Amino acid sequence: MSIQAELNSTIQALIQPGKGILAADESHPTIAKRFKAVGVECTESKRLEYRSLVFSTPGLGEFISGVILFEETLGQNSLERVTIPALLENQGIVPGIKVDKGKKPLVNAPGDEITYGLDGLDDRLEIYKNQGARFAKWRAVYTISETLPSRQAVEANAEMLARYAALCQAIGIVPIVEPEVLIDGDHTIERSAEVNEVVISEVFNALRRHRVQLETIILKPSMVTPGKECAKASPEEVAEATLKVFRKVVPAAVPGISFLSGGQTPEEATSNLNAMNCHGPQPWYLSFSYGRALQEPAQIAWAGDLNNKSYTQAAMLKRARLNGAASQGLYTPDMET
Ligand code: 13P
Numbered sequence: 001m002s003i004q005a006e007l008n009s010t011i012q013a014l015i016q017p018g019k020g021i022l023a024a025d026e027s028h029p030t031i032a033k034r035f036k037a038v039g040v041e042c043t044e045s046k047r048l049e050y051r052s053l054v055f056s057t058p059g060l061g062e063f064i065s066g067v068i069l070f071e072e073t074l075g076q077n078s079l080e081r082v083t084i085p086a087l088l089e090n091q092g093i094v095p096g097i098k099v100d101k102g103k104k105p106l107v108n109a110p111g112d113e114i115t116y117g118l119d120g121l122d123d124r125l126e127i128y129k130n131q132g133a134r135f136a137k138w139r140a141v142y143t144i145s146e147t148l149p150s151r152q153a154v155e156a157n158a159e160m161l162a163r164y165a166a167l168c169q170a171i172g173i174v175p176i177v178e179p180e181v182l183i184d185g186d187h188t189i190e191r192s193a194e195v196n197e198v199v200i201s202e203v204f205n206a207l208r209r210h211r212v213q214l215e216t217i218i219l220k221p222s223m224v225t226p227g228k229e230c231a232k233a234s235p236e237e238v239a240e241a242t243l244k245v246f247r248k249v250v251p252a253a254v255p256g257i258s259f260l261s262g263g264q265t266p267e268e269a270t271s272n273l274n275a276m277n278c279h280g281p282q283p284w285y286l287s288f289s290y291g292r293a294l295q296e297p298a299q300i301a302w303a304g305d306l307n308n309k310s311y312t313q314a315a316m317l318k319r320a321r322l323n324g325a326a327s328q329g330l331y332t333p334d335m336e337t
Helices: 003-014 028-037 044-055 084-090 121-130 151-170 189-209 235-249 266-277 292-302 306-326
Strands: 020-024 064-069 094-098 103-105 113-115 135-142 174-181 256-259 285-290
Touching (some): 003 064, 003 094, 003 151, 003 174, 020 292, 028 044, 044 084, 044 292, 044 306, 064 084, 064 135, 084 094, 103 135, 113 135, 113 151, 151 174, 151 189, 174 189, 189 235, 235 266, 266 285, 266 292, 266 306, 285 292
Parallel strands (some): 020 285, 064 094, 094 135, 135 174, 256 285
Antiparallel strands (some): 103 113
16 A cells, blocks of 8 residues: 555544544553542553553444553553454454654753654654554644743644654654643633634644644644633533634644544543534544543543452443444433433
């Protein structure tokens, strides 16, 4: 298959009505935090047990089109004794891989951060592709304050995202481009809109500069919400504010926008996505690429005990199904019970 045919077929497999992406690519410190919250010690075998359980949930492929994996998981054999990528493919789910190396402070820009991982990325992508990954993710992170993010942070992170995306497409891997504007702080929804607009426009300037093919990327942004120390906005307010920004800055050539959940509760993330999809047709398919909002209930049900397999898988399937409904504007809160 040509590189172009690979990109086209992966994007088609990822963007399907009623489906979204599961972000299960937590680094070791992040998954340790999630396990600690449910009283589980974070070891390699516990990470494998939990992820194998979740990925082998019967029927998961009906609502989940792709799973983003961490490097360790991509190379593991599941409890079913096939590799994790093969387990996902058997479920009709596309395996993906987080390829950035995390963030560090941006020098000469106090309070801002920059994502690392471009050096040697072309070689790593080759290896990941041979292991079965067909799409990738790179996350840039922006903090909101009265003065942040700085112009340096906005430009430097956009440049990294674009160079990563170009490298991915060159070898036939679909890039998920993730500029996460953090929910931390006491900013208003208007300030979040202002920052998201600046950040996302700069990302598309850089993508165009690096001749990234917009038709075969997925944008993974934050929703436009008030900071978490502010009063919450209603799903309708979040939907209006988010769509207003995205209509201005996301080209119609982009096939899909898959939101991150970023600290929203599972129910909020589902309601907010649903409200956006009740606004009528948009140029792009609006769906989810949630980590916490999909997995929290499953982690609570599992609590480190393999005997809780059926509860864990039921909790996973429920959030996947409800978010699948929200990606078509068909969710109602009574579906929670
Ligand atoms: P959350 O949905 O928990 O924000 O995670 C999504 C993600 O992939 C962050 O990089």
